[in-house]
Amino acid sequence: MHFAQLLPLFAGLAAAAALPRAESTVCANPVKRVEFRTLDATLRKQYTDAVMCLTTKPSSIGLKTSLYDDFTYVHTHLSRDIHYVAQFLPWHRYFTHLYHKQLQACGYTGPMVYWDWTLDTKDVAGSDFWDPVNGVGGNGGDETEKTNDGREWKCLVDGPFKDIRPAYSNLVAAEHCLSRDFFDGENRPGTMRASGYTPEVIADMNKLPDFESFEFRLENIPHGSIHSAVGGQMGDLGPSSSPNDPIFFMHHCQVDRLWTLWQQQNLEVRLKDYAGIRERLETPGSGNGTADGNSTQDEIPNPRAALTDMMPFMGLTGAEDLAVSAVMDTNSELLCYTY
Ligand SMILES: [Cu+2]
DSSP: OOHHHHHHHHHHHHHHHSSSSOOGGGGGSSSEEEHHHHHHOOOOOOOOHHHHHHSSSBSSSOOOOOHHHHHHHHHHTTTHHHSTTTTTHHHHHHHHHHHHHHHTTTTTOOOOEEOOOOTTHHHHHEEEEETTTTSSOOOOEEEEEOOTTTTTTEEOOTTTTOOOOSEEETTTEOOOOOOOOOHHHHHHHHTTTTGGGOOOHHHTTTOOHHHHHHHHHHHIIIIIIHHHHHGGGOOSSOOGGGGSTTHHHHHHHHHHHHHHHHHHHHHHTSSSOOOOOOOOOOOTTTTSSOTTSOOOHHHHHHHHOOTEEEEEEEEGGOOOOGGGGGGSSSTTTTEEEEE
16 A cells, blocks of 8 residues: 555544544434523423422332432432542533433423523522422421431422422431522521622633633532522532432533533533542541551542543442543533533
8 A cells, every 4th residue: 555545544534633522422413401491381390290200219229218319319428439529520410411311211301401590690599590380499498307317407388399308318318308598608598609600700710721620610619609508408518418409400400511611612622621639538547547557647649530530320220330531522422412
């Protein structure tokens, strides 16, 4: 074969390498995810009905509790592996995707939905997102329930989810009412920490140049502000049973949307940009000790993340553990959605 004959091949390879996506792995018709409030009344009802349907289905991981509770159970048990580490974004991306699939199995025919909280920052507590009929229901009321892990929950008073009885509180089996407790750290509801997720804050975050700084900002500021502002189960910090509140998934869909939009600014680089801490090691003397018993007071650096890192899902809805690289691109055969 002459060198000249190889040239077109080389040229072809170079062009393929320059494309951010390999043709063969791109999905044909990515589904466009939308803001919850833009669903028409029929789809909105389908969505909330499908959430309720999850509470009537058996566990996918052999528990005595429902499929609904599986999501909380898995999230709580993996809490330390999936928060304040690089995996935070890809793990919750796939978790939300698995949830959407189960909603579909329960009759929901629309796309996964997000709650774009940047639309509500002028008056978060007064937002129509909380509408009892067209929204997700509002704040918890005066009625409370105590669980045997020492918590007291302000029960929801309205909305499509008010009768849900989550089975777990952190790692404890403790059935209780669904709860919210709007709080900004000083006042109830106060501003609901809106300064952490205004359009300006998000625009500023979008300028961050690399995954590690972007992930850190997104997880700690907007994501964390919403969790603590909504309170109740959403405010439940590690080991977190926050998926108890169905709005968890609309919140994480929005977090995933922001990551995707950030990736879209430079697909070629950002579909592969993944870095940060792989796992948070136990500090010596904090309980677990070191595996070899060779306890030392020296700082052990947290191991660094890589695209080949495997994400655990504990068999949730039959899912296998997955490499981070498998979910970097939402426009893939596996995920097949866009925003
Ligand atoms: Cu989480």
